[in-house]
Amino acid sequence: MLRRASGQHQKKSFFVNENSNIESIVIRLAGDSGDGIQLMGSQFAVSTALAGADFATFPDYPAEIRAPVGTTFGVSAYQINLGGGPITTAGDAPEVLVAFNPAALKVSLPLLDKGALVIVNNDTFTARNLTKAGYDSDPREDGTLNDYQFVAADISHLNLEAVKEFGLSKSEGGRCKNFYALGMLLWMFDRELPPVEEWIKRRLASNPTMRDANVKALHAGHAFAETAELSANLSQIKLPAAEMEPGDYRSITGAEALALGLAAAGELADRQLLFCSYPITPASPLLHRLTHLAELGIGTFQAEDEIAAICAAMGASYGGMIGVTSSSGPGIALKTEAMGLAISAELPLVIVNWQRGGPSTGLPTKTEQSDLYQAVYGRNGDTPIPVLSASTSGECFDMAIEATRIALRHMTPVILLADGYLSNAAEPWKIPDLSAIDPITTNPVPDSDDSPQRRAFTRDATSLGRAWITPGMPDLMHRIGGLEKDIESGHISYDPANHQRMTDLRTAKVDAVCEYMEDQAMEYGSDSGDLVVVGWGSTYGPIYQAVRKTGVSFIHLRHLNPLPGNLGDLLSRFDKVLVPEMNNGQLTALLRAHLCVEPVPFNKVTGQPFLIRELVEKIEAVRGEAS
Amino acid sequence: MSDKLTAKDFATSQEVRWCPGCGDYAILKAVQKALADAGADPSNTAFVSGIGCAARFPYYVNTYGFHTIHGRAPAIATGLKLSNPELDVWVVTGDGDSLSIGGNHLMHALRRNVGLKILLFNNEIYGLTKGQYSPTSRIGTTSPSSPKGSVDTPISPGQVAMGCGAHFFARGIDTDKVGMSDVLHQAHAFVGTSFVEIFQNCIVYNEDVFSSFTERKTAANTQLHLKHGEPMLFGEDNDKGIRFNQDTWSLEVVDAIASPDDVLVHDEGNAIIARMLIDLHLPVALGVIYRQPAVSFEHAFYAHHPSRMKRTKSIRDFIKGPSSWTVK
Numbered sequence: 001m002l003r004r005a006s007g008q009h010q011k012k013s014f015f016v017n018e019n020s021n022i023e024s025i026v027i028r029l030a031g032d033s034g035d036g037i038q039l040m041g042s043q044f045a046v047s048t049a050l051a052g053a054d055f056a057t058f059p060d061y062p063a064e065i066r067a068p069v070g071t072t073f074g075v076s077a078y079q080i081n082l083g084g085g086p087i088t089t090a091g092d093a094p095e096v097l098v099a100f101n102p103a104a105l106k107v108s109l110p111l112l113d114k115g116a117l118v119i120v121n122n123d124t125f126t127a128r129n130l131t132k133a134g135y136d137s138d139p140r141e142d143g144t145l146n147d148y149q150f151v152a153a154d155i156s157h158l159n160l161e162a163v164k165e166f167g168l169s170k171s172e173g174g175r176c177k178n179f180y181a182l183g184m185l186l187w188m189f190d191r192e193l194p195p196v197e198e199w200i201k202r203r204l205a206s207n208p209t210m211r212d213a214n215v216k217a218l219h220a221g222h223a224f225a226e227t228a229e230l231s232a233n234l235s236q237i238k239l240p241a242a243e244m245e246p247g248d249y250r251s252i253t254g255a256e257a258l259a260l261g262l263a264a265a266g267e268l269a270d271r272q273l274l275f276c277s278y279p280i281t282p283a284s285p286l287l288h289r290l291t292h293l294a295e296l297g298i299g300t301f302q303a304e305d306e307i308a309a310i311c312a313a314m315g316a317s318y319g320g321m322i323g324v325t326s327s328s329g330p331g332i333a334l335k336t337e338a339m340g341l342a343i344s345a346e347l348p349l350v351i352v353n354w355q356r357g358g359p360s361t362g363l364p365t366k367t368e369q370s371d372l373y374q375a376v377y378g379r380n381g382d383t384p385i386p387v388l389s390a391s392t393s394g395e396c397f398d399m400a401i402e403a404t405r406i407a408l409r410h411m412t413p414v415i416l417l418a419d420g421y422l423s424n425a426a427e428p429w430k431i432p433d434l435s436a437i438d439p440i441t442t443n444p445v446p447d448s449d450d451s452p453q454r455r456a457f458t459r460d461a462t463s464l465g466r467a468w469i470t471p472g473m474p475d476l477m478h479r480i481g482g483l484e485k486d487i488e489s490g491h492i493s494y495d496p497a498n499h500q501r502m503t504d505l506r507t508a509k510v511d512a513v514c515e516y517m518e519d520q521a522m523e524y525g526s527d528s529g530d531l532v533v534v535g536w537g538s539t540y541g542p543i544y545q546a547v548r549k550t551g552v553s554f555i556h557l558r559h560l561n562p563l564p565g566n567l568g569d570l571l572s573r574f575d576k577v578l579v580p581e582m583n584n585g586q587l588t589a590l591l592r593a594h595l596c597v598e599p600v601p602f603n604k605v606t607g608q609p610f611l612i613r614e615l616v617e618k619i620e621a622v623r624g625e626a627s
Numbered sequence: 628m629s630d631k632l633t634a635k636d637f638a639t640s641q642e643v644r645w646c647p648g649c650g651d652y653a654i655l656k657a658v659q660k661a662l663a664d665a666g667a668d669p670s671n672t673a674f675v676s677g678i679g680c681a682a683r684f685p686y687y688v689n690t691y692g693f694h695t696i697h698g699r700a701p702a703i704a705t706g707l708k709l710s711n712p713e714l715d716v717w718v719v720t721g722d723g724d725s726l727s728i729g730g731n732h733l734m735h736a737l738r739r740n741v742g743l744k745i746l747l748f749n750n751e752i753y754g755l756t757k758g759q760y761s762p763t764s765r766i767g768t769t770s771p772s773s774p775k776g777s778v779d780t781p782i783s784p785g786q787v788a789m790g791c792g793a794h795f796f797a798r799g800i801d802t803d804k805v806g807m808s809d810v811l812h813q814a815h816a817f818v819g820t821s822f823v824e825i826f827q828n829c830i831v832y833n834e835d836v837f838s839s840f841t842e843r844k845t846a847a848n849t850q851l852h853l854k855h856g857e858p859m860l861f862g863e864d865n866d867k868g869i870r871f872n873q874d875t876w877s878l879e880v881v882d883a884i885a886s887p888d889d890v891l892v893h894d895e896g897n898a899i900i901a902r903m904l905i906d907l908h909l910p911v912a913l914g915v916i917y918r919q920p921a922v923s924f925e926h927a928f929y930a931h932h933p934s935r936m937k938r939t940k941s942i943r944d945f946i947k948g949p950s951s952w953t954v955k
């Protein structure tokens with residue numbers, strides 16, 4: 001039933017009984033997209049969090065909902081890096097792989113270093129499945145796994161035995177196997193069962209049989225790992241708790257954090273919020289999360305298309321609610337005309353882009369940062385827009401508040417860039433002290449005898465934002481629209497000099513965001529030297545680890561338009577600027593255009609996040625050239 | 628404000644910029660009068676429009692107004708109505724704006740029954756872009772983009788509405804003060820989407836395209852003014868009527884004096900007859916063709932919302948999530 005191959009290159013020996021003294025570990029769970037891998041992974045993350053470990057996760061799943069069973073393109077994976085901190089990425093190379101079928105093994109094995117522990121579900125290694133995965137011979141027998149520690153467990157069979165008493169069909173019973181395997185993992189990492197058990201009970205409350213069967217499978221897997229042969233081959237791995245700042249923590253994904261951030265922004269501004277969107281991968285989790293926050297004065301409207309979504313959000317903003325829309329690149333492309341209208345009409349709007357691989361439909365479930373040009377430049381006319389980006393899942397909370405604050409202060413649409421990785425990736429998050437966050441204010445209605453039309457377009461001297469006068473307010477009737485208007489009276493104007501002034505005003509308004517921004521700080525390292533790495537968005541995690549390993553300086557941008565006022569000065573203190581991006585060099589071009597620097601680009605567009613070691617190698621190469 | 632507002636109170640200081648003689652002038656006056664007659668509060672009224680000649684409308688009405696982008700007015704108006712269901716929201720659109728580029732938004736506003744009054748100025752032509760054929764242009768329409776005549780089959784606004792599950796469809800003629808007054812009054816009073824097709828004469832690019840039934844001299848014999856519960860009569864002395872031919876399953880004109888019992892009585896709630904009335908030609912059916920009250924979208928949205936869109940809890944109640952832990 002169980003076998004262990006004796007690895008020839010066991011550079012990691014912590015899986016054997018003698019040694020369990022390690023700092024962190026990377027685990028990858030992989031199986032068919034119908035195997036419940038994502039569920040298993042997220043529950044493991046939660047139990048890890050409750051045990052006090054730092055962690056980062058990377059759900060990596062196919063675009064197909066239920067791809068043909070057993071195929072390599074249907075493999076769904078969940079990677080988690082856990083242990084003592086700081087952990088900021090899901091890890092380069094998995095040290096433990098749980099492969100639910102041959103295809104999952106085939107796809108995942110190249111990611112592993114020699115000596116890693118490979119656990120497979122023995123029952124799925126049939127001739128048919130091996131062929132589907134593209135194996136000519138059985139990798140369990142042909143030496144493929146010689147360099148790894150290898151454990152084969154009859155997970156399907158053992159699970160079905162465990163849940164036999166519930167009289168389930170084979171397929172129903174089979175669906176419990178992810179919890180059987182999770183039970184095994186929870187034993188291996190010495191995690192508590194009750195939190196997962198409680199989650200199952202809540203989730204399956206309406207189906208008592210499946211509820212009890214899953215709980216049974218969880219316990220059976222745990223008991224199997226502890227008492228059966230598994231414990232003879234493997235020891236429990238005790239990971240240290242992370243050293244974290246004191247405070248209350250929770251596990252959070254980017255979608256969860258962004259939803260809470262928008263809700264907090266609504267509360268800070270004392271406004272209701274209408275979220276209007278059209279389903280698209282990987283943006284939909286935000287829509288789903290917000291439906292659970294209704295009692296915070298949040299409404300969700302599923303529009304007929306992307307254009308209607310931004311237009312309805314703009315309509316809500318016109319009516320005095322905070323209008324928010326969200327999509328991914330292709331959907332954002334459809335919204336661009338409406339963004340121009342919001343700029344012209346000077347209405348607040350928050351637009352979230354969960355970037356994915358492009359162009360066109362591209363790689364819907366894979367991550368990329370290739371919509372930066374689109375965000376900064378992608379509209380007709382001179383239509384500047386503030387652009388922000390979130391670096392981590394937890395930071396989506398802060399940036400949602402910042403985006404709303406800018407939108408309401410300057411009366412402008414704001415684009416917040418996140419990405420597919422952040423949407424689903426979970427990390428521990430220190431729950432912020434809400435009382436420390438400033439309220440969000442709007443510009444007062446000018447107290448004057450001017451006509452309502454003129455008062456509607458009287459602007460604050462610093463922010464250049466106008467008052468948010470909304471239909472229903474007594475005796476302030478006025479007209480807004482997409483035609484050019486007189487800078488003072490607010491009436492339609494085709495006057496050439498006025499159009500120049502209005503174009504200048506729109507530019508100045510976005511530049512004015514700088515007035516309220518803190519200076520760009522160093523993320524890591526000294527503020528001058530031979531090399532600085534400049535990043536933005538979700539590459540924060542791997543860059544952070546790479547600069548810690550190499551000791552070079554690091555600047556991470558949250559404001560991409562306008563760029564922080566001191567950034568040019570900061571960059572000028574370094575001999576070289578390295579810009580790693582998951583695109584073909586968009587921030588590089590932006591920095592070149594705006595700050596006259598000549599960065600060294602480092603571009604990766606594989607749909608996968610940067611590995612730490614790729615960055616370390618690049619940093620060392622560039623540093624070598626510099627010296 | 629004790630004095631009742633008049634149509635003039637709904638006019639703005641802006642110079643109206645439609646072509647002299649355009650049907651839009653008459654519609655503007657009719658709407659301003661209808662607002663005054665209905666006792667509408669300008670502060671609580673908003674006009675939203677897309678792009679096209681008709682879309683200039685909001686600049687000329689002294690209420691809140693939003694001149695938006697091509698075809699999207701129903702979507703923007705839907706968001707506005709959700710943000711403030713108490714507002715009186717009107718959408719002014721044209722045949723190109725609502726049936727070509729914005730067809731999708733019109734369709735979904737209608738099927739949701741959002742509380743909007745949508746006025747479709749149908750002139751069967753693109754006016755503002757200088758005269759190209761539109762989705763309602765008849766086959767063979769010669770225009771700058773179809774010099775040998777258009778080949779597209781025109782779309783019927785009324786049939787579109789019925790197909791989308793609209794709950795209110797009415798028709799008027801730009802210069803018919805009495806008919807427009809009644810239709811606007813009914814549209815204003817309706818809860819949900821009231822969709823009104825207005826035959827509007829574009830004197831520059833499509834003059835007299837509707838003259839077969841809009842000429843005053845012949846109107847009595849070419850227009851059928853519908854009233855719920857009343858027989859469908861027309862003609863100089865109401866001597867003609869409409870009956871349902873059970874052999875051909877169609878409507879036909881009948882001698883109302885000779886066969887008064889054959890004449891149909893208008894039932895606004897009858898969707899099947901409404902579809903036939905929409906297709907009727909000479910006479911052309913005018914007035915409220917179909918009305919079937921239903922819950923409005925905004926009402927359903929708020930009723931379904933757990934806290935009626937109010938903030939009844941704090942972010943503090945949610946921020947910890949399902950499980951949290953403390954690091955000391």
